[in-house]
Amino acid sequence: MSISAIDNRTDNVGRAIALTLFTIAVFGVQDAISKHLVQSYSPFQVTMMRYWGFALFALILVMRQGGWRQALASKVPGWQMLRGALLIIEIWFFAMALQSVPLGELQSISMVYPLLVTLFSIPLLGEKVGVFRFVAVGVGFAGALIIVRPGGLPLDWGVGFAVISATLYSLYIVLTRKVSQFDRAATSLAYTGIIGLVLSSGVGVFFWQPMAWVDVALVVTMMVTTCLGHGLMIYALSMAPASTVQPFNYFALPWAIVLSMVVFGHFIDPISLLGAAIVVAAGLVVMARERIKRVAIVDGPILPGRE
Template sequence: MAALDASLRSDQIGRAIVLTIITIGVFGIQDAVSKMLVQDYSPFLITMMRYWGFALFALIMVSRQAPLRRALTSRAPGWQVLRGVLLIADIWFFALALQSVPLGELQAIVIVYPLLVTLFAIPFLGEKVGIFRFAAVGAGFVGALVIMRPGGIPLEWGVVHALASATLYALYIVITRKVSGVDSAATSLTYVALVGLVLSSCVGVFFWQPMAWSDFALVCVIMATTCGGHGLMVYALTMAPASVLQPFNYFSLPWAIILSIVVFGHWIDPISLVGAGIIVAAGLVVMWRERKRGPVPEAIIGRE
């Protein structure tokens, strides 16, 4: 019987890993479509319409578990509102970066966020970080510098936006860890949905412009991939712990490189690829150390 249970658990984890990889593929398609649209439309407009889809999905999910009024009851409302602000700001900066930074290089930059989480956990969560993890973080930043070296990605506003996106998402994860001990996942999801919906709409409405039907169809693709990706992510997390699935997030890098080549005809240069490899290796080392310390919050799975 024990062997049968172990086999079933193994099958569940295998399915969860496949779902995680599919989720990454879905989010990659979302990024590619977003990059097409932000060349002609404001990133704030596209973010607003994307968030309409995500908020609807999130609120439907929460309402199936408990009344929304109960989900809005938080023991840390200030931190929850801050989470919502950080996430929508992260998406804004990512969309701005999409305007000028190729997908492969952009993904190579933003995957430094697990390393930033390690640093931000020190002041916000009071965690102690040993020399081993500090060395891994340092190596990751060396990888980022390799990508942004002279002759690599031009140091312009797109790169600044990409770094801001990674920083804001790392802060979002740390604050999520902070509130996870006092609030339910439903409460956290509700605040992220409502705060992001209000902020994205309040800003995006000022950038409204007429949209061709073909472009509106692409916006619908973004909404569908947002809802579908998050749905797959949540389902995967019911079958395997976040600490098991988290390393597979790094498949987003080769997928972004493939999409960049196929859709936009842009190849990442070999030296930048080496820098990205350094970041990935450093991130996996940090994740390994984090896994030994305890459970990983679900927010780390599926960046977008």
């Protein structure tokens, strides 16, 4: 399925939603594997190896769209390179947060990104945000504060890394919207793959540690499922608008809570769960309001297993 097929889709909303939910489940399993690995290996090494899978996927997809030379012909190469750098730095911070923050709570904090996108869209895209959405953003941030309240999550570096990760991810999405006004989705995907591959490998190689065979198998599993997950997400977007399937990305939160309980034996406390529910509700309100106002939700490029 090519990127261009998204522009010529025949809507099949039910199948698109099912594929989106399955893809989110796959990415959640990848996060659980990453959390297991970063307990023994550097987050930079794990990120590098995980990104290899995405780079392979990007290479195959871009070649099908006419080759790298055509894909790299950007009208805004500076913005594209900044996007690529932001994404890989964001993944580094997410991986470092995985070392100490439970999956459920980490995913809850990450869910503030649609709210941050709303705020960053004002100066970077010139969008107008009314009082209604500002109130929703404020409520969402209140929910995040409930999660990290005194007596909630330990206020260590992991929580800070999670907040920085969500902030960088929202900036990446806003810049993706910005460059979509000038470049094709294949161009954005190419820059994301190349910049991320260069930076992740250039840093990760200095943190290399020999891996046990079982951990190598887990890394290979992540690489294979990365290609599978992104391919399925593109297929889902070929059957329904991104604004239709985007709200179902919040399935990542309950799935992360389940994985955290089953795999790591961690149970999210009721007050943190309340805070997570407030964050999700605020995000859904913002999305609904944006849809009413006909503000585009990002269609591409597909992201490397962090959603």
